[in-house]
Amino acid sequence: MAVAGSFGFAALGTGADALASGADTRVRYWNLFSGGDGANMIAMLDAFRKATPDIDVKDSTLQWGNPFYTKLAMAAAGNRAPELGVMHMGRVTGFSPGRLLDPWDVDLLAKYGVRQEDFNPALWNRGVIDGKLYALPLDIHVQLCFYRKDVLGKAGLLGDDGRMIPVTSTDEWFDVLKKAKAAQKKGLQTIGLWTNDQNFQWWFFVAFYTQLGGQWFDDDNTEVLFDADKATQVLEFLRRHVTDGYVIPGAPTGEQFVNGAPFTWEGNWSVPVFSGAELDYGATPLPPVFGKQATHAESHAFVLPHQSGRGGATNEGAHELAAYVVKHALQWAAGGHIPAYTPTLSTDAYKKLTPQNEYVSAMDHQATEPKVWFAGSTGVLAQDLGPVVVSSTMGSAKPASVAQTMKKHLTKLLASKNPMDGRTAAQGGAVA
Amino acid sequence: MTTSAHMTTSAQTVVAPARARTATATATLRRKQGFQHGGWFVAPFLLLFVLFVIWPLLRGVYLSFTDANISGEGASFVGLDNYREALNDSAMWDALGHSAYFTLLVVPCITVLAFLLAMLAHNIERGKWLWRLCFFVPFLLPSTVAANMFQWLFTQGIGLINETFGLTTPWLTDKSYAMLAIVIETLWWTVGFSFLLYLAALQGIPDHLYEAAKLDGANAWHRMVHITLPMLRNITGLVIALQILASLQLFDQAVVMMDFSPGPELSTRSFVQYTLEQGFTSYRVGYASAMSIIFFVIIAVVALARMWLLRNREEGGR
Numbered sequence: 001m002a003v004a005g006s007f008g009f010a011a012l013g014t015g016a017d018a019l020a021s022g023a024d025t026r027v028r029y030w031n032l033f034s035g036g037d038g039a040n041m042i043a044m045l046d047a048f049r050k051a052t053p054d055i056d057v058k059d060s061t062l063q064w065g066n067p068f069y070t071k072l073a074m075a076a077a078g079n080r081a082p083e084l085g086v087m088h089m090g091r092v093t094g095f096s097p098g099r100l101l102d103p104w105d106v107d108l109l110a111k112y113g114v115r116q117e118d119f120n121p122a123l124w125n126r127g128v129i130d131g132k133l134y135a136l137p138l139d140i141h142v143q144l145c146f147y148r149k150d151v152l153g154k155a156g157l158l159g160d161d162g163r164m165i166p167v168t169s170t171d172e173w174f175d176v177l178k179k180a181k182a183a184q185k186k187g188l189q190t191i192g193l194w195t196n197d198q199n200f201q202w203w204f205f206v207a208f209y210t211q212l213g214g215q216w217f218d219d220d221n222t223e224v225l226f227d228a229d230k231a232t233q234v235l236e237f238l239r240r241h242v243t244d245g246y247v248i249p250g251a252p253t254g255e256q257f258v259n260g261a262p263f264t265w266e267g268n269w270s271v272p273v274f275s276g277a278e279l280d281y282g283a284t285p286l287p288p289v290f291g292k293q294a295t296h297a298e299s300h301a302f303v304l305p306h307q308s309g310r311g312g313a314t315n316e317g318a319h320e321l322a323a324y325v326v327k328h329a330l331q332w333a334a335g336g337h338i339p340a341y342t343p344t345l346s347t348d349a350y351k352k353l354t355p356q357n358e359y360v361s362a363m364d365h366q367a368t369e370p371k372v373w374f375a376g377s378t379g380v381l382a383q384d385l386g387p388v389v390v391s392s393t394m395g396s397a398k399p400a401s402v403a404q405t406m407k408k409h410l411t412k413l414l415a416s417k418n419p420m421d422g423r424t425a426a427q428g429g430a431v432a
Numbered sequence: 433m434t435t436s437a438h439m440t441t442s443a444q445t446v447v448a449p450a451r452a453r454t455a456t457a458t459a460t461l462r463r464k465q466g467f468q469h470g471g472w473f474v475a476p477f478l479l480l481f482v483l484f485v486i487w488p489l490l491r492g493v494y495l496s497f498t499d500a501n502i503s504g505e506g507a508s509f510v511g512l513d514n515y516r517e518a519l520n521d522s523a524m525w526d527a528l529g530h531s532a533y534f535t536l537l538v539v540p541c542i543t544v545l546a547f548l549l550a551m552l553a554h555n556i557e558r559g560k561w562l563w564r565l566c567f568f569v570p571f572l573l574p575s576t577v578a579a580n581m582f583q584w585l586f587t588q589g590i591g592l593i594n595e596t597f598g599l600t601t602p603w604l605t606d607k608s609y610a611m612l613a614i615v616i617e618t619l620w621w622t623v624g625f626s627f628l629l630y631l632a633a634l635q636g637i638p639d640h641l642y643e644a645a646k647l648d649g650a651n652a653w654h655r656m657v658h659i660t661l662p663m664l665r666n667i668t669g670l671v672i673a674l675q676i677l678a679s680l681q682l683f684d685q686a687v688v689m690m691d692f693s694p695g696p697e698l699s700t701r702s703f704v705q706y707t708l709e710q711g712f713t714s715y716r717v718g719y720a721s722a723m724s725i726i727f728f729v730i731i732a733v734v735a736l737a738r739m740w741l742l743r744n745r746e747e748g749g750r
Contacts (some may be wrong), residue, residue, distance in 0.1 A: 065692075066713050070502060073715065077503030100503065196605035196696050250588045250602030380714050387698045396607065396697060419501040419716045422508075 027317040028082035029059045030075075030305075032068045036272045037335045044331055048324045055317045065378050069095070072305055073420075076100040081305030083318040089126050089299035090369050090376030092135045093428065096420040102304040103132035108316060112323035118342055120363050126371065127301055135301035136322055137340035139332060141268050142362040143203050143296045144283040151262040155183035163358060167287040170237055177246050180262040190246040192253025192264030193238070195393045198386030199378065201238070203296040204265065204286070205389045208234040210367030211290035217370055217414060221425040224411050228403040235392040235399035237289065242393060249394060257281075271336030271355065283355040285362040297366035298377050299340065302326070338363055372425040373418040384409045496722035502715040514722035524723060526698065527706035528730070530611065534686075534702070535679035537615045543671055545623050547664070550630030564631070571624030579688035582617040586689075604689060607699035614686050614700060621685065622678070626671045633667040634660070673738055680731055683708075703727055 033041045038061055045057050060082070062068045069091065075081045077100065087095065095101055106116070116124055119137060127135030147157075147164050157176055159165050167173045181190045194200030212233060215225040241247045248256075257264040258277050264270075265286065274281050285295035302322040304310065325332075329339035330349055333356055342363070344350055351357050369375040369382075376382075385406055392402040417424050496514055500507035518524055553563040570578060585593045586603035594601060603613040637660065645655050683704040686695070694701035694709075701709075707727065711720030 070712050070715075073503050077505050096503075099505075196602075198693065250605035252587075252589055255589070378713070383694075383709070383713060387694065391697045394606070394697065417499075419499065419714060419719075420503065422499065422506070 024054045024056075025313040025317045026056045026058060027084055027314060027321055029057055029084040029318075029321065030062060030068075030072065030082045031059065031086040032062055032064045033086070034061060034064065037269070037332075037337075040331050040335050041325075044325050044328060047328060048321055051324070052320065055320065057321060073100055076306040079306075079308050081307050083304070083307070083314050084322060085303045085305045086138070086300055087135065087303045088377035089123075089135055089137060089301045091379055092127060092301065092303065092376075093129060093371055094373035094376060094379065094418060094420065095303075096418070097129045097132075097134040099421065100306050101134050102306050102310050103134055104136055104304060105315075105319060106133055108319040109136065109323055112320050114323040114326055114341070119340055120342065120366075122366060123299060123340060123363075126299070126368065135299075135303050136326060138300045138302060138326055138329065139337035139340050140297045140299045140363060140366060141337045142359065142366070143200075143207055143265060143286055144268050144270075144359055144362075145286050146257060146264045146266055146270065146274060146281055146283045148257070148260070148262050149280045149282055151180060151184050151260065155179040155262075163282055164284060167289060168291060170240075170289045173287055173289045174240070174244065177241075177244075177263070181246065184262050185260040188256050188259060188261040189248040189251050190262055191241060192251070192256055192261060192266070193241050193247050193393075194253055194265070195238075195242060195247055195249045196390060198390050199382060200265070201389040201393055202382050202386035203267075204238060205231075205234055205385075206369060207286045207294055207296040207367045208237060208290060210294040210296075211288055211292045213292065216410065217372070217425070221370075221372060221414065221428070224407060224414055226407045226410050228400075228407055231403035231406055232399045233290075235389065235402055238389070238393045239395065239399060242395065268336035268338070268359070272334065281355065283359050285359050285365060293361070293365040294367040295362050295365060297362060297368055300337070372414075373420075373423075373428055374413050374416070374425070381413060384413065492721045492724055495718050496725050498718045499716075500718040500721075502712065502717055504717075507718065510718070514719045515726070517719065518723050518726055523698075524703070524706060524726075527701050527703045530699065530701055531680050531682050531703045534611060534615065534618075534682045535676060537611075538618055538679045539672060539675045541615070541619055542623050542626055542675055543668065545619060546626035546630050546671065547668075549623065549627045550634055553627070553631055554634045567627045568624035570621050571628075573621065575621070575684040576688050578621040579617060579685040582613070582620070582685075583689045583691075586613050605696050607696040610690070610695045610700045614682075614689055617685055617689065618679075626675065629667055629671055630664065633664050637663045669742060673735070676734060676738070677731065680734065 029045075031041060042059070045059055048055075049057055062071055069087070072081070072085055072087070073095065092101070097103070109115070114136070123137050123140065124133075127133055127137060145164075149158060149162065152158050152164055157165055157179055165176070167176055177190055184190060193204075209231060212227075212230040214227050214230040214234075217223060218225055242249060253264045254266060254270055254273060257266075258274065258279065268283070271283065285293065288294070302325075304315075304318060326339075326341050327344075329337075329341060329344055330347065333339050333344070333350060333353060336356070338356070338360055339345060339350075345360055345363070350360075369379075372381075374380040388397075388402055388405050388409065391397040392399045397405075414425055418428060421428075495507070497509060497511060498507040499510045499513075549567050553560065553567060556563055573581075583604065585591050588594065588600070588602050588605065591603070593599070593603070601609055603609045641659050641663075642655055645659060650658065681704060682702040686700045686702055687693075687705060690700055694705060703723075704727075707720050707723045710716050710723060
């Protein structure tokens, strides 16, 4: 009977699933997690289902990237949105909060144990637009410097604690690379840098540009404050890895690391891959070669897609589910992500996770894109500037002229209107 | 197909000299009935055609004059703004340049290759079926499968192509090679179609022409230049025309081979891909519609120019 019920009515999108499982409230939840992240998310949902039998969670996993956002936007506009969704934090501003997204009820979140003081303030504020919380952070995911302890040990680059010796300048960094190269297996590159990848190159740029204290726009988003000199410095730094022969352009990064390359810069989502390969490795935030700690960070955040009749039990169920997952994110940390709910970070279980415990400090040194409508993971900003950074790193354009091109792009973007509401960044009111 | 056959019949009915008035009347009547009868057969197609081609086309024209976004809400009329912006958008012209460059590389290569393969398969004595099969089978693969296969073949470090030829070429990650890799994939994948057209045309050349030429003492080279090539002129025109139109619409194999990115330093971003990005990444449906219309006009101009050139040539020949 239950089987027949769910088969017969699931397609109608009515309350049939809730009936079939005997639960009272159905919460539909759209996410973009596949692979290891997907498995971890499903495990957390199953734990929630067990703990809260009166809420029926119907989760759907959609394809990562732009197809997901397109679908979510159209569902919200057509009033067929799920109760709960996941987005990258950087894309929230451009997602027409108030029209395509509904704000969180912070009192309701507090009822289920999630409060503002349990989060990094800067991270929490990224989700606040016009004074309302639109995105509840689940994690941050950061760019890391992965290193092989076996190679670095041979090169004398490990400290007494068994971790890579700290690096505080570009000279020190290239010195480290030189020593590592002398100790590494021949035929491999010294560092994987994703030199051809417009996303990674953009993320690395954001990290080091932030280390230099570079700015993007003024507070009102009316003026471009992009510093072409600082940008040139960053671009020259990235390029030097290629010209000094530490990178084989186009060589697969993770594979070479597994085979013995001493370094690779990757997102923290590579942690399960390298741990699965049983490598003796560590991972730190990107080295502070320009003096200040900062590594690129993006965040998965829960959002409430717009429903014209939002409220009642299903809305409360969405709050309860999101709060539960945010608070029980230890499993999520296994995927390499740093849980946003800071009490998790001080648990013994988390402190025992390696290499997570080595890069957890990245929470306090996040380099993020500016808070404007065109920012965010695979958003317009990254798609415009990423290829330009690549052209510098690959040597088809000079760093100084690339920096000017970047400034031109930023000026154009700042003047352009958000297609979702016809307002420019300055008119967007997206200042927390 | 049905429609054209039907039209030919009715045309003949009309031109056929009528013996008497009654006969003409009967013919008119039959034509009317015939239309009604045929109309019902065509109706299901026509319905879907209007629903999925005509209506979206008209809607696209309308949207191109608005600032519509992906959510379908709050679009307002902006006149020719989208067109003005598009014509000044250097990224759009770059993308068009990539599509044109691809076309310029693919069309001559595929035409020559298809002809050579057809000659080979036509003249070979043993295992004819095997040759035909080998040359044509890749065309039956879905574009994603073929593109994915070549993505592996071209991969640096572990790819079969670099391995076989002892190269270290960064086929997919360097802007000087990326488009070339897509061209090579496209040749392998689609040459079978043009090959088949050529093969059919070769088989359609009457044997007695060759026999007569042989009796007159023409050698193989003369037979090729004076019989085969002239007899294939029409089919060559068709192959070139079809290839130009297909190549300008470059999209699927490129995005699959580049993992849905615009390629190294945007080097393989085609016009279609840029349009898609504007509509579905930037959510600018109005702007993307305007670009589609511009593309439609460009393709129409190319097709018409070819027809015009061909007609002039034919008239000049007479």
